[in-house]
Amino acid sequence: MELPFAESWKIKMVEPIRKSTREEREQWLKEANYNVFQLAADQVYIDCLTDSGTGAMSDRQWAALMMGDESYAGSRSFFELRDVITRLTGFEYVIPTHQGRAAENVLFSALVKAADVCPGNSHFDTTKGHIESRKAVALDCTVDEAKDTQLEVPFKGNVDINKLEKALEENADKVPFIIVTITNNTAGGQPVSMQNLRDVRRVADKYGKRVIFDSARFAENAYFIKTREEGYADKSIKEITREMFALADGMTMSAKKDGIVNMGGFIATRHQDWYEAAKNFCIPFEGYLTYGGMNGRDMAALAIGLDENTEFDNLDTRIKQVQYLASLLDEYGIPYQRPAGGHAIFVDASKILTNVPKEEFPAQTLTIELYREAGVRGCEIGYILADRDPVTRQNRFGGLDLLRLAIARRVYTDNHMKVIAAALKNVFDRRHEITRGVEIVWEAPLMRHFTVKLRPLG
Numbered sequence: 091m092e093l094p095f096a097e098s099w100k101i102k103m104v105e106p107i108r109k110s111t112r113e114e115r116e117q118w119l120k121e122a123n124y125n126v127f128q129l130a131a132d133q134v135y136i137d138c139l140t141d142s143g144t145g146a147m148s149d150r151q152w153a154a155l156m157m158g159d160e161s162y163a164g165s166r167s168f169f170e171l172r173d174v175i176t177r178l179t180g181f182e183y184v185i186p187t188h189q190g191r192a193a194e195n196v197l198f199s200a201l202v203k204a205a206d207v208c209p210g211n212s213h214f215d216t217t218k219g220h221i222e223s224r225k226a227v228a229l230d231c232t233v234d235e236a237k238d239t240q241l242e243v244p245f246k247g248n249v250d251i252n253k254l255e256k257a258l259e260e261n262a263d264k265v266p267f268i269i270v271t272i273t274n275n276t277a278g279g280q281p282v283s284m285q286n287l288r289d290v291r292r293v294a295d296k297y298g299k300r301v302i303f304d305s306a307r308f309a310e311n312a313y314f315i316k317t318r319e320e321g322y323a324d325k326s327i328k329e330i331t332r333e334m335f336a337l338a339d340g341m342t343m344s345a346k347k348d349g350i351v352n353m354g355g356f357i358a359t360r361h362q363d364w365y366e367a368a369k370n371f372c373i374p375f376e377g378y379l380t381y382g383g384m385n386g387r388d389m390a391a392l393a394i395g396l397d398e399n400t401e402f403d404n405l406d407t408r409i410k411q412v413q414y415l416a417s418l419l420d421e422y423g424i425p426y427q428r429p430a431g432g433h434a435i436f437v438d439a440s441k442i443l444t445n446v447p448k449e450e451f452p453a454q455t456l457t458i459e460l461y462r463e464a465g466v467r468g469c470e471i472g473y474i475l476a477d478r479d480p481v482t483r484q485n486r487f488g489g490l491d492l493l494r495l496a497i498a499r500r501v502y503t504d505n506h507m508k509v510i511a512a513a514l515k516n517v518f519d520r521r522h523e524i525t526r527g528v529e530i531v532w533e534a535p536l537m538r539h540f541t542v543k544l545r546p547l548g
């Protein structure tokens with residue numbers, strides 16, 4: 091008999107979690123103004139809000155914490171971290187920051203100015219925010235396939251090379267860099283192929299432009315290249331990451347994802363001029379160059395995390411769990427962005443709550459229903475997150491309306507996946523009875539989804 095697949099680790103420490111009653115959840119939802127960001131974590135049974143900073147560190151990472159060097163300047167932990175990053179990426183210059191958006195803030199302060207155009211594939215919100223707050227444009231050149239959740243293509247996160255070429259043709263003198271997000275979070279944790287990265291490089295070279303990888307989930311991207319792209323099956327993840335980053339000039343990194351630490355980030359580049367320019371912003375915003383925004387111990391743990399999470403077995407365990415959840419949704423006929431992404435399942439709310447008008451936010455309604463059903467907290471990646479158009483102040487209903495179920499790394503078991511899927515199935519089974527959604531009672535002018543106050547209708 092063939093042995094079944096199993097996790098590539100065993101558990102040394104556990105953290106109790108608590109179920110709640112439907113009555114409790116009803117009360118908590120009301121107190122949270124129907125915004126799951128406003129719930130206390132203790133009111134959540136299984137938390138799929140994000141995979142960011144929620145992963146479980148390994149025994150080696152916890153041991154490394156004790157060995158961290160907290161020297162203000164020249165910390166040994168910094169050099170350990172820098173050496174691992176250089177080994178994985180080929181980038182020689184490294185600046186630690188407290189998280190990914192801080193890396194964006196430091197680097198973009200040096201590179202982006204008003205009226206610039208930064209083309210890329212579905213810029214993450216903070217990336218977009220750091221471009222737009224400098225009065226520049228984040229131009230989305232993602233392939234159109236990403237918009238059809240039911241289309242099964244292997245690299246749905248790719249940059250559309252024709253759109254990119256057109257953007258460069260029209261704006262060449264205004265483009266400070268091209269930014270490629272690997273994996274493409276907003277499009278559903280979808281990977282970008284090595285061929286596409288090569289094509290981006292070719293177009294960049296043609297126009298004399300540099301390329302940044304927003305690398306929050308670069309290791310998962312490498313896993314998909316290995317398992318889906320021809321010619322990579324026999325390469326190690328580390329060989330693949332080296333080959334990927336050889337096609338870029340620099341990276342911003344949220345280490346809270348594929349670095350498997352709870353807080354941290356960095357900038358890395360091969361170009362001294364970028365390093366020198368970024369340094370000027372690192373010191374006032376983040377801290378001195380050999381710690382940036384991080385503790386010595388956190389840099390030590392990150393060095394180990396990066397090394398561990400660029401090993402195939404660790405990634406195989408992780409991605410197979412996300413795929414397992416997807417297989418349960420397949421069994422129940424629940425539509426999601428296909429194929430399953432690296433870090434999350436993005437459930438297609440507009441195909442489920444067909445009786446809820448878009449003005450009443452179907453994905454947010456589904457998020458609330460899932461929490462109400464079983465205390466499972468997902469996150470709306472839809473019309474509320476999309477904010478209003480800055481000029482017309484109208485809601486933006488042009489994109490997808492999804493419920494993201496992000497899976498923390500090395501935290502939940504497959505039994506938890508069964509609970510998530512069953513809870514969603516119960517909501518799915520009564521989907522036709524759900525005819526009303528929510529309305530906004532109060533909202534912030536930007537990034538409203540974190541603090542928005544909602545009221546259920548009907």
Ligand code: F0G
Nearest residue numbers: 140142189190191214216275304306344
């Ligand atoms: N880039 C990508 C692709 C991200 O997914 C994130 C964060 C960031 C940059 C910013 O990094 O949070 O360390 O400042 N994504 C989280 C999420 C918040 O839930 O998807 P950060």
